[in-house]
Amino acid sequence: MLKYLAARLLTFVPTFIGVTLISFAFIRLLPGDPIIVMAGERGMTEERYAELSAQLGFDRPIYVQFWEYLTGVLQGDLGQSFVTRRPVWDEFFSLFPATLELSIFAMIFALALGLPAGVIAAVNRGKFFDRALMSTALVGYSMPIFWWALLLIIIFSGQLGWTPVSGRIDLIYYFSNPTGFMVIDAIKSGQEGALASALRHLVLPAIVLGTIPLAVIARQTRSAMLEVLGEDYIRTARAKGLPPLRINGIHALRNALIPVITVIGLSVGTLLAGAILTETIFSWPGIGKWMVDSIFRRDYPVVQGGLLLIAVMVMLVNLTVDLLYGVINPKIRKR
Amino acid sequence: MKLRSYLATAAMLALGAGAASAQSLVYCSEGSPEGFDPALYTSGTTFDASSQPIFNRLAQFIPGTTEVEPGLAESWEISEDGKTITFKLREGVKFHSNDQFTPTRDFNADDVIFTFDRQGNPENPYNKVSGGSWEYYAGMSMPELLESIEKVDDYTVKFHLTRPDAPFIANMAMDFASIHSKEYADAMMEAGTPEALNQKPIGTGPFVFQAYQKDAIIRYVRNPDYWGPPARVEALIFAITPDASVRYQKVKAGECHVMAYPNPADVQEMKDNQDIVVMEQEGLNVGYMAYNTQVPPFDNPKVRKALNMAIDKQAIIDVVFQGSGQIAKNPIPPTMWSYQDTVEDDPYDPDAAKAMLAEEGVSDLSMKIWAMPVQRPYNPNARRMAELMQEDFSQIGVNVEIVSYEWGEYLERSSDVDRDGAVLLGWTGDNGDPDNFLAVLLGCDGVGASNRAQWCHEPFDELINKAKVLTDQDERTKLYEEAQIVFKEQAPWATIAHSVVYMPMRPEVDNYVVHPLGTHIFNEVGFSD
Numbered sequence A: 001m002l003k004y005l006a007a008r009l010l011t012f013v014p015t016f017i018g019v020t021l022i023s024f025a026f027i028r029l030l031p032g033d034p035i036i037v038m039a040g041e042r043g044m045t046e047e048r049y050a051e052l053s054a055q056l057g058f059d060r061p062i063y064v065q066f067w068e069y070l071t072g073v074l075q076g077d078l079g080q081s082f083v084t085r086r087p088v089w090d091e092f093f094s095l096f097p098a099t100l101e102l103s104i105f106a107m108i109f110a111l112a113l114g115l116p117a118g119v120i121a122a123v124n125r126g127k128f129f130d131r132a133l134m135s136t137a138l139v140g141y142s143m144p145i146f147w148w149a150l151l152l153i154i155i156f157s158g159q160l161g162w163t164p165v166s167g168r169i170d171l172i173y174y175f176s177n178p179t180g181f182m183v184i185d186a187i188k189s190g191q192e193g194a195l196a197s198a199l200r201h202l203v204l205p206a207i208v209l210g211t212i213p214l215a216v217i218a219r220q221t222r223s224a225m226l227e228v229l230g231e232d233y234i235r236t237a238r239a240k241g242l243p244p245l246r247i248n249g250i251h252a253l254r255n256a257l258i259p260v261i262t263v264i265g266l267s268v269g270t271l272l273a274g275a276i277l278t279e280t281i282f283s284w285p286g287i288g289k290w291m292v293d294s295i296f297r298r299d300y301p302v303v304q305g306g307l308l309l310i311a312v313m314v315m316l317v318n319l320t321v322d323l324l325y326g327v328i329n330p331k332i333r334k335r
Numbered sequence B: 001m002k003l004r005s006y007l008a009t010a011a012m013l014a015l016g017a018g019a020a021s022a023q024s025l026v027y028c029s030e031g032s033p034e035g036f037d038p039a040l041y042t043s044g045t046t047f048d049a050s051s052q053p054i055f056n057r058l059a060q061f062i063p064g065t066t067e068v069e070p071g072l073a074e075s076w077e078i079s080e081d082g083k084t085i086t087f088k089l090r091e092g093v094k095f096h097s098n099d100q101f102t103p104t105r106d107f108n109a110d111d112v113i114f115t116f117d118r119q120g121n122p123e124n125p126y127n128k129v130s131g132g133s134w135e136y137y138a139g140m141s142m143p144e145l146l147e148s149i150e151k152v153d154d155y156t157v158k159f160h161l162t163r164p165d166a167p168f169i170a171n172m173a174m175d176f177a178s179i180h181s182k183e184y185a186d187a188m189m190e191a192g193t194p195e196a197l198n199q200k201p202i203g204t205g206p207f208v209f210q211a212y213q214k215d216a217i218i219r220y221v222r223n224p225d226y227w228g229p230p231a232r233v234e235a236l237i238f239a240i241t242p243d244a245s246v247r248y249q250k251v252k253a254g255e256c257h258v259m260a261y262p263n264p265a266d267v268q269e270m271k272d273n274q275d276i277v278v279m280e281q282e283g284l285n286v287g288y289m290a291y292n293t294q295v296p297p298f299d300n301p302k303v304r305k306a307l308n309m310a311i312d313k314q315a316i317i318d319v320v321f322q323g324s325g326q327i328a329k330n331p332i333p334p335t336m337w338s339y340q341d342t343v344e345d346d347p348y349d350p351d352a353a354k355a356m357l358a359e360e361g362v363s364d365l366s367m368k369i370w371a372m373p374v375q376r377p378y379n380p381n382a383r384r385m386a387e388l389m390q391e392d393f394s395q396i397g398v399n400v401e402i403v404s405y406e407w408g409e410y411l412e413r414s415s416d417v418d419r420d421g422a423v424l425l426g427w428t429g430d431n432g433d434p435d436n437f438l439a440v441l442l443g444c445d446g447v448g449a450s451n452r453a454q455w456c457h458e459p460f461d462e463l464i465n466k467a468k469v470l471t472d473q474d475e476r477t478k479l480y481e482e483a484q485i486v487f488k489e490q491a492p493w494a495t496i497a498h499s500v501v502y503m504p505m506r507p508e509v510d511n512y513v514v515h516p517l518g519t520h521i522f523n524e525v526g527f528s529d
Helices: A002-029 A034-042 A046-055 A062-074 A088-123 A128-142 A145-159 A182-189 A194-229 A232-239 A244-281 A287-297 A300-328 A330-334 B002-017 B044-049 B109-120 B135-139 B182-190 B244-252 B264-272 B301-309 B313-319 B350-359 B382-395 B407-414 B435-442 B458-469 B473-490
Strands: B024-029 B059-061 B068-070 B073-078 B084-089 B146-153 B156-161 B207-213 B217-222 B235-240 B277-282 B285-290 B325-327 B366-370 B399-403 B422-428 B493-505
Touching (some): A002 A062, A002 A300, A034 A046, A034 B407, A034 B422, A088 A182, A088 A194, A088 A287, A088 A300, A128 A194, A145 A244, A232 A244, A244 A287, A244 A300, B024 B044, B024 B244, B109 B146, B109 B156, B109 B182, B244 B264, B244 B493, B264 B493, B301 B473, B313 B382, B313 B493, B350 B382, B366 B382, B382 B399, B382 B422, B422 B435, B435 B473, B458 B473
Parallel strands (some): B366 B422
Antiparallel strands (some): B059 B068, B073 B084, B084 B156, B207 B217, B325 B493
């Protein structure tokens, strides 16, 4: 197992360097000069341009800039945002907890509904319930996030008043040394009603962000289950007279989980992409919105640093998923 | 501790009354500030969150106007040659405190000198802090204009200028001129955290900065020691909400009292809603199309005039601005002093336009119209605007190709003297002075940069240069009025529209004034009973 882990970690090195290079090149390939964008309609003189260019280090050859960036990264320094002048590292970690919290709740929502829905659909294959579930999943998968979010806001917040429109907690709550995870902060503070408020604020964004993963998980679970349900040992189990719940829930589902977990791992990328829109609509202060704003402003350090950190997160999640295979299926562990 | 007890009170009150507590005003803002040191930045979003609540300036704009009144300076005197301005400073003004700093002295001349010295003097230890690039200081030509600042005594400072400059006092009311505490700056430098000036701001303003979470919330509490009339609400909260539809829902649900920048399409529905009051005012801006007046046939004023007559501006107001704009006939907006109302706009008359072009010997004209890739207050949809013009111009036999570039490229290339085509662009005023429009956008000095028409017309330039050095506003008004007549005759631009700014708010919000410079100010806002 350790050997396997070490081998997997080794593959990180070229990926990491590749990501560094791509993130550095990507933002520079986009047309648009951050200095000109900064000056706006006013424009600026050539001397002023040269001065700012030198201040930001753009006057040096590109390979020197890359080398400095790379050595900075290896020392844990991702540079400073052109716009806010704050270290990229600080900005990322002040915003990331919000994205992580939202993603976790979105995933819980997707799994809590997606797994049972997939199992039930597979067991009732071809029946009305199966068709209804799978068509709903297809609709969920195709729904534009933006539209879906506004629809939920208008119905549940605007018309019914059940949930808040946006934000992470009611404005009356204020925590002095926050961890950034609102649910944890709310519990820690002990303020009456804080936890309920934080959870109420999570409902709509988690549903919106979790909708696509929910659809994918439900469909994937269904097809994996169908495959497993046709296996000999399931027939044997049935012949032995085991109760259906035990057959479907334990014998079949466990074996069907491998492809489902792969999908969950891959969904992390989808979640981060979806977070961009979800965060913008719900005024959720996470990294999605931060990245988009930075791309528009050509804030090089933020875009390259943010991409790098996100890539590392995705790599770590996929590593975890690979290790999970072993936990679920002992055959993989032994290999 | 003081801050905490304030907050506890606010929280208890709010718990009783829901989010719409009478003690805290919630403003749904459109984005996060870049920081809290206004001199470092140029965006209105940052100014709303920093210079307006937290800081004061030597002079300040009278709410709802572009006229200037004394702020931290009680009065000022301009020498006869116009090159020395003596400010008499207000006494007894206290700076805020925070967990790292408590002031030991009141505001004085040292703070004024520090505020400007750090922006202009490369030797000042704060010149490079937070990557200081001092855009506005440079943009308002302060480095060339400001020779020195002299401290006469603790409450008198003299600004020595290299030339007389009438807009200088208005510049002192601009956000970049917000006065910082030198004592705080020194303390933070000593503590090794100079960037605290930008992250934990200390000012003299009506509200004290309390907390900020990026992309989520900014909290302020009332400054109990404010030198002016104290703020009417105990706490001011900015709920950062980037999506306009969501801001609207939040006002409807009572989660915000005031919101910024509604979608034009929602305004009518808001006006029909009894729970929302919509205030409106013409913005201090202009959207225009600049011909390249150095490239034939656009070097001929009659050709430019003929093209202007072919544009159906009302259609643009209806379609592009969805009614939230008004036709522009002058290069400055009607809310600005010296606006020349006697000027008649070019009539919309395609037949006459066609005849005029033929008279000038122009036939089979093909041209480019540049459409900006971004949305601006002065032009919510440049692509659509260009398409309407393309249609208008085809009526008079002029063939239009619409081009666009990424925003940075667009700004850069549109400044080129030999640019091919007419450019859609616009401007939002900085200091309410006509010089800020006429000289920046149409003066000879701006050719190759902010003067996108590449238009250098001596009679016009003479008028605006003369007006710039006079201190008497009546005399300046006459010159600017005359300059606008010259502008209209020469037609370097097609003036298109001034947008209207809408501010939706809850009906209980009292005394909100829409500021023509676009900033949102809350110290005099409260709740009606």
